[in-house]
Amino acid sequence: MKILRRLLVLFVLVYLLPIGVAAGLHLRDDVGADWWQADRSSAGQLPPAAAHAPALLRVFAAPTVRWRGIVAVHSWVVVKPEGTEDYTRYDVTAWGDPIRVNGFAADGRWFGRAPQVVFAADGEAAARMIPRIEAAVAAYPWRQRGDYRVWPGPNSNTFVAALLEAVPDAGAVLPPTAIGKDFPHDGRWLRATGSGTGLRLTLGGYAGVTIGWVEGIEVNILGGVAGIDLRRPAIKLPGLGRIGVQ
Numbered sequence: 001m002k003i004l005r006r007l008l009v010l011f012v013l014v015y016l017l018p019i020g021v022a023a024g025l026h027l028r029d030d031v032g033a034d035w036w037q038a039d040r041s042s043a044g045q046l047p048p049a050a051a052h053a054p055a056l057l058r059v060f061a062a063p064t065v066r067w068r069g070i071v072a073v074h075s076w077v078v079v080k081p082e083g084t085e086d087y088t089r090y091d092v093t094a095w096g097d098p099i100r101v102n103g104f105a106a107d108g109r110w111f112g113r114a115p116q117v118v119f120a121a122d123g124e125a126a127a128r129m130i131p132r133i134e135a136a137v138a139a140y141p142w143r144q145r146g147d148y149r150v151w152p153g154p155n156s157n158t159f160v161a162a163l164l165e166a167v168p169d170a171g172a173v174l175p176p177t178a179i180g181k182d183f184p185h186d187g188r189w190l191r192a193t194g195s196g197t198g199l200r201l202t203l204g205g206y207a208g209v210t211i212g213w214v215e216g217i218e219v220n221i222l223g224g225v226a227g228i229d230l231r232r233p234a235i236k237l238p239g240l241g242r243i244g245v246q
Contacts, residue, residue, distance in 0.1 A: 014226045015238050019071060022239025026063070026070045038112035045107040045117065046078070046087065055082040055127040059119040059160060061175055062110035068150070071224065071239045072179040075118065075160040078106045079130045090137055092159040094148045099140065099159070119164075119172035129167040136166035142185060152205030152223055153183025161185070161194060168196040171214050176225035176236040182208050 045060075047053065058078040063069035076091030087106035092098045107115060121129060140162055142154040149155060157180035164172050173195070174181045183205035184191075193200050198212020202220065210218040216229035216236070224238035234244020 011221075015221065015224050018226075018237040019224070019239040023070045026067075038109075040104055040108045040111060042105045043107050043109050043114045045115065049080055049085060049087050049106075051083055051085045053080070053082075054123040055130060056080040056087075057119070057121040057126040057129055057133065058107075058117060059164070059172060059174075060107065060115035061118050061178060062113040062115040065111050069113065071177060072157075073175060073177045073241075074110050074156045075174055075178055076156065077133060077160055077163055079126075079133060081130050082127055090133075090159075090163070092142075092148065092154075092156045094150065094155075097143075097145065098148050099137065099143050118174060119170060121170065129170060132166040133163050136163045140185070151179060153180035154185055155180035155183070157181040158183045158185050158205075165194040168194060171195050173215050175241045176218065176227065177239065177241045179223040179225075180205065182210070182220050182225075 046058065056079070059075060060078065061073040061075040064072045064074040076089060078087050078089050080087045089102050089104060089106045091100055091103070093100055093103070109115070140159060142158065147154060157174060157178035161174055161181040162185045164170065164174070182200065182202045184202055189203065190199065190201050193210060193212040193215050195212055195214035197214045198210065200208065200210040202208030206222060208220040213231055216227055216231065218225050218227035218236060225236055226238060227236040228234070229236065229242070229244065232245040234242050236242050
């Protein structure tokens, strides 16, 4: 019984308490508008696109719509190959065709919430990665209407995680609040992590464990991720995300 009580206390402290704090922060920062009418304009996080500008690759994430923003973010990818005049934004949504291309401003607020940059590459590094990203978009299997599932996936974060697996040299990791990132988009429940530096075991996205040098140690319980990052010291908590060195 002592072990069960300790496990229960640990679960409350590591999973339920952070979600409660995140709920309070969500209410404090409420955009105060109907979600469908909320601001989706550019947040000004990208330079003006121009043909002469170097190649650019960005991964953004922002709290998702309504109460789900307490525990989850929506992520997307933006690319601009060198020589092109416009950005191309790729994300997956629950309505319409799942894969949306330029459905929103490249660095747009996600229904009132400003995005954060998860990963950035410019110049030659971005130029090497963009063709692989675009090939991964074309090969993404969950692209039919009806494929999208908010939880445990496949959703917007499943899509971005699949794209990042195409560029393991990027060493990019979605935040722990990117619920759906651990869904096995390729059907494999045990596989190398996206960075290729560890292993991920997932039980259909409902639970799992990830251990990797880049990803750190993550324990997924019903989509809530807790863990630690040793490479860039930080703790990861459900709702609150990553707390530590950026």
